[in-house]
Amino acid sequence: MKKSFLILVLFFVSLVSLADEGMWMLNHIDKKTAQLMQQLGLEMPSSQLFNEHVPSLKDAIISFGGYCSGVVVSEDGLVFTNHHCGFDAIQNHSSVAHDYIKDGFVADKREDELPNPDLFVSFLIRQEDVTSRILKDIHPGMDETKRSYIVDSLSSVIENEVSEKDSLLRGVVSSYYGGNEFYLSVYKDYKDVRLVFAPPSSVGKFGGDTDNWVWPRHTGDFSVFRIYADNNNQPAFYSPQNKPFHPSYIAPISLKGYQNGTYCMTLGYPGSTDRYLSSFGIEEQMETQNQSMIDVRGIKQAIWKKAMESNDSIRIMYASKYAASSNYWKYSIGMNKAIEELNIIGKRKLLEDKITRFIEDKDEKKQLYGNLIDSLRISYESRKKLIHASSYFGECFGNASELLSLSTQAISTDFFSDSIAGRKIYESMVKEYSNISLSIDKEVLVAMLKEYREKVDTTFLPDTYKTIDEKYKGDCQAYADYIFSHSEMTTPRGLERIYSRDSTFNMFEDPILSLAVDVVTKFVDFYQIGADANNKISRDERFYSEIVRQMCEDKSFYPDANSTMRLSFGVVTPYSANSSSGIDYSTTTKGIFEKVERYKGDSDFWVQPALLNLLSKKDFGKYADKKGEMNVCFITNNDITGGNSGSAMFNGRGELIGLAFDGNWEGMSSNLEYESALQRCIGVDIRYVLFIIEKYGKAPHLIQELKLAQ
Known part of the structure; x- marks a missing residue:
């Protein structure tokens, strides 16, 4: 029996000790996990990651529409998210005469930014452990229907307390660890969110279904929105009189890029995982x-x-x-x-x-x-x-x-x-x-x-x-x-x-x-x-x-994803489904040309001649890497799932280096079990995003809003 238990302990030690595994609650990162993050390259103190009293990195992160993630990048409320996250808005504004899906969209001035009545973004204000309040009247052996009724009723009471105290706030009680713990998340929702920039689908969806979930990728999966607020910088429904929202924290953007082994952390709202499922x-x-x-x-x-x-x-x-x-x-x-x-x-x-x-x-x-x-x-x-x-x-x-x-x-x-x-x-x-x-x-x-x-x-x-x-x-x-x-x-x-x-x-x-x-x-x-x-x-x-937690109670466990804000961390690392193929940790525009030629006649890989001409000139300026090339996508071993789309990818200094948009085909079981050798996170390089905005979209006015870290 002791031998079996030792094997079990070793199993769970391997489970929880991987530095790149876990979707962590920012206010529940223990000392050991924090040390692992620092060993991999985190330079920021934890108080700058998450702080409910002063502005911190979490204040630049949004839940986008309740189904994706995004990041605030300017003092006037610009938001970066994925193209596929903004696709509903892009499609709703499109017509045969104005085909923003095929051709892209750019607002040359604020008055041209397009409203989206059904779209909202949410900022996390604070979190609170309410487990004791929820479970105080629940006892072992209670009928499950009665238990669910009590949990739901008390959750509603706690949620309503938030909006009753402040009508601009929304409370959500979420279940953790299979219903063994409960936390209240308090959000502020902004409901005037306007489309500012969308690349053509030949950028935002390059590769289509063929490349979906596959590495290497060459997809510029991004779109740009702006949050608007009332004269007091508070949430308001769409009105022409609303002003650009001024956030408490702006994500700085790195132009230095990354290399093999560069620390990377994602911040976003992963949807759901079932890693404790039977x-x-x-x-x-x-x-x-x-x-x-x-x-x-x-x-x-x-x-x-x-x-x-x-x-x-x-x-x-x-x-x-x-x-x-x-x-x-x-x-x-x-x-x-x-x-x-x-x-x-x-x-x-x-x-x-x-x-x-x-x-x-x-x-x-x-x-x-x-x-x-x-x-x-x-x-x-x-x-x-x-x-x-x-x-x-x-x-x-x-x-x-x-x-x-x-x-x-x-x-x-x-x-x-x-x-x-x-x-x-x-x-x-x-x-x-x-x-x-x-x-x-x-x-x-x-x-x-x-x-x-x-x-x-x-x-x-x-x-x-x-x-x-x-x-x-x-x-x-x-x-x-x-x-x-x-x-x-x-x-x-x-x-x-x-x-x-x-x-x-x-x-x-x-x-x-x-x-x-x-x-x-x-x-x-x-x-x-x-x-x-x-x-x-x-x-x-x-x-x-x-x-499962009792058997290794001295170890650090993270709860399954449940659409609340989470951090995952890892490093930029080469990956190939076939180790003999020698795929690197990033792709360049060279791969776009190769795929256009290889899949000639396939609409998934059609690119506007004007864009191909622009890329062929290689006039990438400050967005080029050290070799003068333009990186398009990169891959890390960060732990992500659905809902992480649009998540900010930060380096160790808290500077934006990319936007997460996909996982990899070989790691599709990751919702059930993390496989460190297989699971990967694919992101679009932020420098490619900026290049497309400035050079192809001819929108340098948007670049001027950003906080660029040289």
Whole structure:
């Protein structure tokens, strides 16, 4: 037993001692981790990284729209983030006449900067441990439903206290370590955010789906926005009278670049990881969530892409949706591949054998946790068919036909309890119609109806399929034809009749709304059928996370990512999926020309002749490296995940050297397990960003706003 425990200790020592692993809470970096950061090259004291009382580096970091990250780089509120993070805004302002996706956009003066009513950025003001408040009325053995109710209720109370004290602040209570700890994050949201600069897609999306998640990269994945505020520098909705926001801290920008071994830290808002998840949870995610995404989105995207390639108006309309869908489609393919090749499930099962022995060796643990691993296995097995069906259901009916999604939202939304909020939701839904092609959407719906029937057991089919079989003789096309020719929801008129409470409109007789009711009903069925297993799994996964920390309680552990601000650190380092190929730690514009030639005729690698001409002159000026070349991208071993897109990449002095925008194909299992030899972070070199802004975009006025560190 002692030998087994020693092996376990060694396992976790290796797990937590890697300097490049971990998404750390800035106010919870312990002494040992801080020393590792300094050994690698951090020159700033921790008080300059995170300080709630005086301006610090964290005050230059933003959550961009709640789904990406960004960094403030000027006294007048300029923000750098990724091109794909700003893609919705770029697409919304684009048209065939003004194709900002293809050609890029630059605001020559402040009056030309484009507002984005639905976009906001958030600054973290402070964080507070509220675990004791949340768990004070919770006791061991409590029913999981009751526990969740208490947690949710107390979280809401704590969050409301923040806005009641200061209406400009927003509180969010987040769960850490599987629900064993809770922290309050207090944010200030700025809702007037304007598009300032976007490179052409031949820069911002160079390589497209082909290069996505692949090193080496040559993608200038950046865009520029500006935050506006009222006359008191406080948050305000868009108004022509608003002024550029003046931040408390501005990220300085380095023109010195980096070399092999240069310290690098990312600051941003990573979305979610599951590194304390059981093998059963990993297997379920692989076979259900990931596989349904692979199967269903592949079909949907093929329909979209065919239409996009034949019509510029459709290309602009669907560009952002296609990019968002395909990104996680390819990610799921890579994750499943990595899980198998790296034997992630097998490794986790070995850990679970040790957990079982750890519990059995201690009477108090056995009494508290019982047969934890067996309990997890039984619960996951009991919901296997249900989760398989619900995963395909979500992709086919919740994330495919846009008209169906709008209809589902319409019958599920209370427009009237809060008239202001209801009006805002209604207006937002009306706008969606401008981005829907009914002919494409009908083709998608037909494909989804067929795919869902093919992939799931008949017991999980909604009642709609009886209608299709009995009334339309099983012909999904005929059913869809009827829906799109008879529904009021094909135009905003149907939505307006719901919103205005038109008594002459029986919305449940409308065919698309009838389908939406069926979808919502089946979704509720899924939830109710799986409630017992879901509660047991939630409880046992929380125990699982707790035990992992108990077994090595003297070690430093970081919590899973949960969309709160995190720091990761590492170094610039060469990487190659094939060690014999000799790939370096950075790429140059030479690679752009090579790929343009290699993929001639492929739209993913088309570049404007004017840009190629500019790059061929090699007049890179102060943005060139020591060899006179222009670096485009670089790669580090920083620990990142989705949501880190747009994260600032700093050197040891806290100077901006790049923007994180991607991981690597071989490290796609990183949400589940960090592999130090494989996982990498790809960033766009900040010097390439500035070169494109100044020389290609002809916007030196933006460069003049920046704080450049020579």
